Amino acid sequence: MIKMKRVYEKAEAADGFRVLVDRLWPRGMKKEVAKIDLWMKEVAPSDGLRKSFGHEVKKWPNFQKKYRTELKKKTNLLAELKKIEEEHGTLTLLFGARDPEHNQAVVLRETLKTE
DSSP: OEEEEETTSOOOGGGOEEEEOOSSOOTTOOHHHHOOSEEOGGGSOOHHHHHHHTTOGGGHHHHHHHHHHHHTTOHHHHHHHHHHHHHHSOEEEEEOOSOSSSSHHHHHHHHHHHO
């Protein structure tokens, strides 16, 4: 099972293995509070793509397309995430964005489910 959760939400046992998929560390978040098992910043969108998107909903379709293209070059990281899911049963992709429907974790989760 692959879940998504905002990193600022309280960690729970049901989260399973928690992976932060942001390129930047979340503002104001202490490592002890975040309870992150792995920070996989390499799977996050490139700096250029992240900045051009700027979490503007009108840019969402283009962001998804470009991020999927980037993910095609990161098959080793996708395989690692799938292995984590298999080993732990539940993988939670953590993100810092305020919008739970328009962020890289959404695209990453969809990609992992279809591969």
